[in-house]
Amino acid sequence: MEAAAKQPGWNRLNLELSMKTIPGFLFLLFSLLTLAPAALYARKPNVIVILTDDQGWGDLSLNGNTNLQTPRIDALARAGARFDRFYVCPVCSPTRAEFLTGRYHPRSGVFSTSAGGERADLDEMMIGQTFQAAGYATGAFGKWHNGMQHPYHPNARGFDEYYGFCSGHWGNYYDPVLEHNGRMVRGKGFIIDDLTNKAIEFIEQNRDKPFFAYIPYNTPHSPMQVPDRWWKKFQDKDLAMRPISKKRENLPHTRAALAMCENIDWNVGRILDRLDELKLANDTIVVYFCDNGPNGNRWNGGMKGRKGSTDEGGVRSPLLVRWPGKIKAGKTVPQISAAIDLLPTLAELAEVPVASRKPLDGVSLKPLLLTRKNGWPERNIYSHWRGRVSLRTQRFRLDHQGRLYDMLKDPGQSKDVAGDHPAIATRLRAAKDSWSKGLLPELKQPPRPFVLGHPGSKYTQLPARDALSSGAIRRSNRFPNCSFFTNWKSIEDSITWNVEVPADGIFEVELYYACGKEDVGSIIELSMQSGASGAIPGSSVRAKVNQPHDPPLRGAGEDCVKRTESYVKDFRPLKLGRMKLSRGAGKLTLRALEKPGSQVMEVRLLFFTRVND
Numbered sequence: 139m140e141a142a143a144k145q146p147g148w149n150r151l152n153l154e155l156s157m158k159t160i161p162g163f164l165f166l167l168f169s170l171l172t173l174a175p176a177a178l179y180a181r182k183p184n185v186i187v188i189l190t191d192d193q194g195w196g197d198l199s200l201n202g203n204t205n206l207q208t209p210r211i212d213a214l215a216r217a218g219a220r221f222d223r224f225y226v227c228p229v230c231s232p233t234r235a236e237f238l239t240g241r242y243h244p245r246s247g248v249f250s251t252s253a254g255g256e257r258a259d260l261d262e263m264m265i266g267q268t269f270q271a272a273g274y275a276t277g278a279f280g281k282w283h284n285g286m287q288h289p290y291h292p293n294a295r296g297f298d299e300y301y302g303f304c305s306g307h308w309g310n311y312y313d314p315v316l317e318h319n320g321r322m323v324r325g326k327g328f329i330i331d332d333l334t335n336k337a338i339e340f341i342e343q344n345r346d347k348p349f350f351a352y353i354p355y356n357t358p359h360s361p362m363q364v365p366d367r368w369w370k371k372f373q374d375k376d377l378a379m380r381p382i383s384k385k386r387e388n389l390p391h392t393r394a395a396l397a398m399c400e401n402i403d404w405n406v407g408r409i410l411d412r413l414d415e416l417k418l419a420n421d422t423i424v425v426y427f428c429d430n431g432p433n434g435n436r437w438n439g440g441m442k443g444r445k446g447s448t449d450e451g452g453v454r455s456p457l458l459v460r461w462p463g464k465i466k467a468g469k470t471v472p473q474i475s476a477a478i479d480l481l482p483t484l485a486e487l488a489e490v491p492v493a494s495r496k497p498l499d500g501v502s503l504k505p506l507l508l509t510r511k512n513g514w515p516e517r518n519i520y521s522h523w524r525g526r527v528s529l530r531t532q533r534f535r536l537d538h539q540g541r542l543y544d545m546l547k548d549p550g551q552s553k554d555v556a557g558d559h560p561a562i563a564t565r566l567r568a569a570k571d572s573w574s575k576g577l578l579p580e581l582k583q584p585p586r587p588f589v590l591g592h593p594g595s596k597y598t599q600l601p602a603r604d605a606l607s608s609g610a611i612r613r614s615n616r617f618p619n620c621s622f623f624t625n626w627k628s629i630e631d632s633i634t635w636n637v638e639v640p641a642d643g644i645f646e647v648e649l650y651y652a653c654g655k656e657d658v659g660s661i662i663e664l665s666m667q668s669g670a671s672g673a674i675p676g677s678s679v680r681a682k683v684n685q686p687h688d689p690p691l692r693g694a695g696e697d698c699v700k701r702t703e704s705y706v707k708d709f710r711p712l713k714l715g716r717m718k719l720s721r722g723a724g725k726l727t728l729r730a731l732e733k734p735g736s737q738v739m740e741v742r743l744l745f746f747t748r749v750n751d
Contacts, residue, residue: 182348182488184422190402191230191281191359194432195454196439197399203437205377206396210407214426218460219469219507225476225530226429226455228446228523230306231256231283233429233477238264240481240498244577251306252603252619254586257285263494265481266296269350272490277340279333280354287588288595293319301336308356309620309706310693311363320597328365330355334405338412345416355402361693361701362394364401369698372397379437386435394698395434420462423487428455442551448521448528448538449551459507471506474532476519479503520573529570536566587638587723591645591746601743605635615704626738632729633741639719644750647679647717650709650742655686657735664714667725679715683739709742
């Protein structure tokens, strides 16, 4: 009462009346609701989820690796809960799909890491939509890897704010071309530092209301680039912790990965420090995990498998969850859990309803986080990639070949114990077969076209990654995600995108190209051909390449280790004109009508801007 009496508009007479009369009591209640609402209800917690790319379980000093130091992430574990056996997928996009939907990735149709196979079905409701529907400000900052074009874009799947790139990997980490809510922008500085800056800005802007911030960093995924501050520490460092097979380790690659992990740790610390400065730490759930096993043969706790494998080392990830005052500091959770569990867990912790109408495969881990619950039902957790399925119980792993391992005694999966536990082996083999027959057929879908000009977004990118080429035209690299087309030497050759236009529209079209001075003068045409039904009227635009633009390849000078993916260039936009597109499916074709030089051009992407709204 004393505090209330000090609020504006209060005096002793009002307070006395409020205690003696019913009208006065109603006045008191109204005043409390309007003048001191924070005292009457608890604000919903903020949520920050940090996901790293290709960082293995062993790439933290927390887990015993003395090759590096990750003090801020280690402190996150000491201040909250640490899950001892947490599982993700063998590669990037399936793990993201499982985290975002709470369902195994085959259910959502995710079967690849590029060329459209990374897109979760549109009838899947994602974690951003759950928190957005509950009134949260939602933002994602980093590598999305679940679709680029609207309605697969993060802005269409529950995130008000998006800054980063939607592809599976990116070709340069310094001042790269990124996107902000669909518009192409230039990043500033090293990409992880930049993503952290944008995430912190989002936190600052939404400090007075609940927010959900998803921060999917894209390191230590290759290319192996990291600022000198970290690289110089590791460049010639002797590494005490080595994998079982030392001969298979690429030491420069390991050193670069560890340097990148220490950079991540520094950026995690920046986020945690800002929460403290804003006095938001106690009101914020912070989650940290990785998307698959390590992207190299390096120390990983003696486990078998790395990225791409369904064995323990390919799918075990750290999971750290901090919520001061709610989750006991230093708590260790021994029960097995998985990425599919994070959506139901975070929704229940925040007391918001799950938006998905489909049954989730994941379960809420809230009882394990907030209580000392000993009883926990036995469960199976499945891992899949390219037809290989393994199964994990609390004690055993059944690998994709049906061999059984006692993971408590044999983390390296060196001895098949199926003969010692025949009943368990038989039961788990039957469970794995049943899961495979029930889920894997969902991946056998006809190819889905790329959506062009969805009315929910003004902008559409169609990168080279999503196109097919004919004749001698080839990609700059066999990994398509951040590639471009080159060797376009014949007017008989072309580049095509299989697309679907969901609504009629008029679009300004730009082509991002590179062309040497000696090849200036080509005339190119972009046209839309009707589908088999002939429902789409043909539409085309033409332009002449009048300006040379021949930038050098970027990336080699910044790489700590020679890469396997494509280098990149700074491509220039060429305005092709306005194109009228009609609703329906068809083929978008880029061809050359004239070619005065030896090569038409190099092509990075098409960019469409709707102009008839």
